[in-house]
Amino acid sequence: MSGVGPRVPAEDGRAPARTRRPPSPATGTTEGPGRPDRLLRRAGTASLLALGGLLAMSPLIGAAGPGGSPAFLVAGLLLGLPHGAVDHLVPARLSARARPRAARVALLVVYTAVAGAGLAAFRAAPDLALVGFLVVSVVHFGTADVAFHAERDRRPVRARVPAVLAYGGPPVVVPLALWRDQVDPLLAAVAPRAPALLTVEVRALALATVLGAVAVTAIRNARAGRARDAVEPVLLAGLFGTVPPALAVGAYFAAWHSCRHVARLLRHDPRNTADLAAGRVGPPLRRFARQAAAPTAVAVAALIALVAWPGHRSDPLPATFAVLAALTLPHAVLVAWADRRAREPSGRTR
Numbered sequence: 619m620s621g622v623g624p625r626v627p628a629e630d631g632r633a634p635a636r637t638r639r640p641p642s643p644a645t646g647t648t649e650g651p652g653r654p655d656r657l658l659r660r661a662g663t664a665s666l667l668a669l670g671g672l673l674a675m676s677p678l679i680g681a682a683g684p685g686g687s688p689a690f691l692v693a694g695l696l697l698g699l700p701h702g703a704v705d706h707l708v709p710a711r712l713s714a715r716a717r718p719r720a721a722r723v724a725l726l727v728v729y730t731a732v733a734g735a736g737l738a739a740f741r742a743a744p745d746l747a748l749v750g751f752l753v754v755s756v757v758h759f760g761t762a763d764v765a766f767h768a769e770r771d772r773r774p775v776r777a778r779v780p781a782v783l784a785y786g787g788p789p790v791v792v793p794l795a796l797w798r799d800q801v802d803p804l805l806a807a808v809a810p811r812a813p814a815l816l817t818v819e820v821r822a823l824a825l826a827t828v829l830g831a832v833a834v835t836a837i838r839n840a841r842a843g844r845a846r847d848a849v850e851p852v853l854l855a856g857l858f859g860t861v862p863p864a865l866a867v868g869a870y871f872a873a874w875h876s877c878r879h880v881a882r883l884l885r886h887d888p889r890n891t892a893d894l895a896a897g898r899v900g901p902p903l904r905r906f907a908r909q910a911a912a913p914t915a916v917a918v919a920a921l922i923a924l925v926a927w928p929g930h931r932s933d934p935l936p937a938t939f940a941v942l943a944a945l946t947l948p949h950a951v952l953v954a955w956a957d958r959r960a961r962e963p964s965g966r967t968r
Contacts, residue, residue, distance in 0.1 A: 657894055658770035661881035666850065668873040669857055676860040686800055686862040694868020695942050698876035699917060702949040703910035704883060705729060708956050711886045729948045736944035744809035744940075749816070751943045752790050758950040759875060760786025765957045766878045767847055769885075775957060784835035787828030788854035789870050793863035795825035801863055808939045829855065879953075880906065917945060 706726040739747040760782030768775040793801050794816060802813040832851040839848035858866050883906060884890050890902040924937040 655770050655772065655885065656897070657885055657899065658766065658878075658881050660899075661878050662766070662770060662846070665874040665877045666846070666853070668877075669869060670853060672861060672866070672869055673853060673857045676857075679861060679865065686864055688804060688864050690862075690868040691804070691864040692868070692938050694870070694872040695938060696918070697868075697872040699942070699945075700907075700910040700914045701876035701879045701883075702945060703913035703917070704906065705949055705952050706913075707909065708883075708886070708952060711888065712956055712959055729952070732948040732951070733944045736947040737940055740808075740940040740943060745811040745815060747943070748805065748809040748812045751946065752794075754946065754950055756786040756790045757782060758786065758946065758953070759789055760784070761954065761957065762786075762875060762879060763850070766882065767844075769882060771844075780831040780834045781838075783828055783831035784851040785854065787824075787831060788851065788858045789867060789875075791821075791824045791828045792855060792858035793867065795821040796859055797863045804864070808936045917941065 706722055706729060709725060710722060736747070761777050763785035764777050764781050765775050798813075798821075805812045805816075832855050835851050836848045839845070854870075857870070861869075884899075884902040885894065887902065887905065889905065893899070893901045921938055921941045924941065
């Protein structure tokens with residue numbers, strides 16, 4: 619969208635002035651293409667350096683060594699857990715009018731109910747629930763990166779299928795296809811028959827599709843002058859192809875997906891406007907930590923209760939995975955709604 623509005627004759631007969639875009643809710647500066655958001659650019663750089671460094675060390679990480687420990691996966695998932703802990707505050711931040719406390723409480727109740735339904739699905743039909751979760755994860759991870767790039771560059775979001783697959787496919791599809799010896803036991807711990815549903819042919823076709831999307835997206839970004847965006851899907855494909863999946867997925871979730879989402883949340887909170895405009899990230903981060911503390915504690919408490927339940931298996935991975943997968947469903951729906959609303963003419967950004 620252009621930053622120039624319609625030229626309306628002025629009442630005093632003077633030449634009309636150009637209509638400028640309203641200030642960004644987080645930076646206080648006039649938005650326009652080609653002026654990247656400073657906070658999001660820094661978050662993107664941090665995540666790129668983190669996973670790029672891990673990829674550089676991949677020759678030193680043995681496939682059968684400590685890097686394959688499920689502890690890395692559990693740790694990464696828990697470290698990234700707070701990124702969805704303030705979902706109940708997002709609608710109010712994207713709305714032009716204040717929402718009553720009752721509305722926020724109602725949203726939290728619905729959110730919890732949807733998560734509970736997802737957890738029940740894992741207990742009733744774990745195999746189908748796991749396959750569905752993998753599909754949702756690809757879409758959620760991919761659209762999250764597409765929206766992150768668009769918001770960083772202050773341009774409209776265009777969630778093309780190749781781009782969604784290029785960014786969301788590597789964390790899910792590449793380990794499934796190339797690390798079967800390590801991935802299948804983890805899948806079987808959560809859903810015993812899931813590995814059999816994902817046949818060799820299904821995995822090979824999915825991998826070929828994702829790698830093709832990576833190539834197409836990298837070329838498109840390079841031609842558009844976005845060199846760093848062109849590198850990212852290639853880096854992700856390389857990372858998940860060479861680093862043991864438990865370590866790679868844990869690092870990706872904590873240092874890439876969650877880091878970028880938290881940066882967007884900080885930018886959308888109107889109370890952070892002055893701090894971010896002045897380059898201060900500490901106060902917004904502390905504000906976010908206070909907001910996310912209680913919901914995160916509740917989720918961790920629920921996880922501990924499931925693991926410690928009498929008669930439950932001692933392996934914490936199935937319970938951890940089921941809880942986080944259940945929380946992913948309402949989180950993904952809410953994020954998709956927020957991104958869609960932000961693209962509407964009445965939304966905050968365009």
